[in-house]
Amino acid sequence: MKIFEEMGRYGFEQVVFANDEASGLRAIIAIHDTTLGPALGGCRMWPYPSEEEAIVDALRLARGMTYKNAAAGLDFGGGKSVIIGDPRKDKSEALFRAFGRFVDTLGGRYLTAEDVGVSVEDMEIVHTETDHVLGLSAAAGSSGDPSPVTAFGVVRGMKACALEVFGSDSLKDRTVVVQGAGHVGYNVVRYLTEEGAKVYVTDIYEDRVKKAADDFGAKPVAPDKVFDIECDVFCPCALGAVINDETLPKLKCKIVAGAANNQLKEERHGDALEDMGILYAPDYIINAGGVINVADEFYGYNRERALRKAAGIYENVLRVIGIAKRERIPTYKAAAWLAEERIAKLGRIHKVYVPA
Numbered sequence: 001m002k003i004f005e006e007m008g009r010y011g012f013e014q015v016v017f018a019n020d021e022a023s024g025l026r027a028i029i030a031i032h033d034t035t036l037g038p039a040l041g042g043c044r045m046w047p048y049p050s051e052e053e054a055i056v057d058a059l060r061l062a063r064g065m066t067y068k069n070a071a072a073g074l075d076f077g078g079g080k081s082v083i084i085g086d087p088r089k090d091k092s093e094a095l096f097r098a099f100g101r102f103v104d105t106l107g108g109r110y111l112t113a114e115d116v117g118v119s120v121e122d123m124e125i126v127h128t129e130t131d132h133v134l135g136l137s138a139a140a141g142s143s144g145d146p147s148p149v150t151a152f153g154v155v156r157g158m159k160a161c162a163l164e165v166f167g168s169d170s171l172k173d174r175t176v177v178v179q180g181a182g183h184v185g186y187n188v189v190r191y192l193t194e195e196g197a198k199v200y201v202t203d204i205y206e207d208r209v210k211k212a213a214d215d216f217g218a219k220p221v222a223p224d225k226v227f228d229i230e231c232d233v234f235c236p237c238a239l240g241a242v243i244n245d246e247t248l249p250k251l252k253c254k255i256v257a258g259a260a261n262n263q264l265k266e267e268r269h270g271d272a273l274e275d276m277g278i279l280y281a282p283d284y285i286i287n288a289g290g291v292i293n294v295a296d297e298f299y300g301y302n303r304e305r306a307l308r309k310a311a312g313i314y315e316n317v318l319r320v321i322g323i324a325k326r327e328r329i330p331t332y333k334a335a336a337w338l339a340e341e342r343i344a345k346l347g348r349i350h351k352v353y354v355p356a
């Protein structure tokens with residue numbers, strides 16, 4: 001892999017390779033863009049089959065955070081880190097302390113947090129070596145589980161989509177199919193039933209479906225029957241790549257709006273949704289509640305303020321729809337436009353002070 005070529009293609013600022021023989025730490029910290037502020041993005045631990053796959057993942061995720069943070073109106077850039085290792089076997093205090101020391105050498109240019117394979121407890125260990133970590137336990141005065149705030153933002157974004165498609169943002173009596181009743185999906189079901197929507201819910205774990213059904217009166221659906229239901233909104237809250245060549249012809253909805261990351265398997269599937277007349281709420285716009293919540297810790301966490309900012313996802317979705325209509329582009333492209341415009345504007349301001 002030609003690393004500088006790859007960095008140049010997408011404008012990466014810095015990639016740090018961290019190696020600690022004593023603990024066995026091998027980590028990559030990728031900083032994509034710090035125009036808007038320090039790079040914020042979680043730390044993932046995964047048994048990558050090759051170093052190249054670890055680098056590619058770190059770069060892809062870091063760049064994704066730039067767009068997510070910028071489009072959410074946060075004063076943070078994009079970054080991400082990956083630790084090469086099996087989270088079930090290779091974790092140790094020494095490993096996370098070593099990781100914390102490397103994060104600290106960056107002097108706050110990169111702020112880390114938990115991600116796949118890394119827990120709040122692991123981040124508490126990282127915190128013994130550096131202050132540049134967010135998303136610690138609620139007991140430590142921080143923001144806690146982001147999922148309810150993510151769910152709140154998703155439903156706000158869904159209401160904005162309803163306004164565009166139905167002329168009213170009320171979700172009362174609208175039929176919504178929620179795929180995935182995990183941390184976010186369960187809370188989405190809760191908010192939707194509060195709004196008076198007719199909610200169907202599915203999960204590969206029956207107990208999760210049962211809980212959402214028992215607690216909120218949602219109707220259970222088998223995972224493989226999820227596309228059989230005629231609905232107003234399909235709400236993906238499980239895995240990524242759910243909009244693909246197989247699922248597209250089966251969709252019976254007017255809106256796709258949910259929490260899952262990377263919902264479009266490929267960009268062309270976003271074009272296909274547009275052609276089918278289905279409004280797509282771009283994932284990183286509508287699921288930004290979690291990062292909005294954790295980012296608030298930087299200013300001394302305040303739950304009300306975090307929720308107020310997450311409520312702004314409503315306006316942000318309308319903004320994206322507005323750009324899409326004005327520029328005659330699909331919404332996923334409009335979302336990228338929104339993020340790039342914000343960075344470019346501030347980028348120009350920064351450049352004024354750069355000596356010739």
Ligand code: NAD
Pocket residue numbers: 146147148150179180181182183184185202203204205208223237238239240259260261287288290291
């Ligand atoms: P989770 O693991 O708690 O929940 C996901 C649920 O989806 C699980 O219950 C799982 O059994 C279910 N599932 C998996 N495959 C399925 C299938 N084929 N059909 C039906 N259900 C299936 O995760 P989460 O924290 O709720 O996150 C959900 C999605 O939202 C993920 O894509 C995540 O990346 C994204 N997201 C989460 C947050 C957050 O705050 N947690 C923020 C932004 C984005």
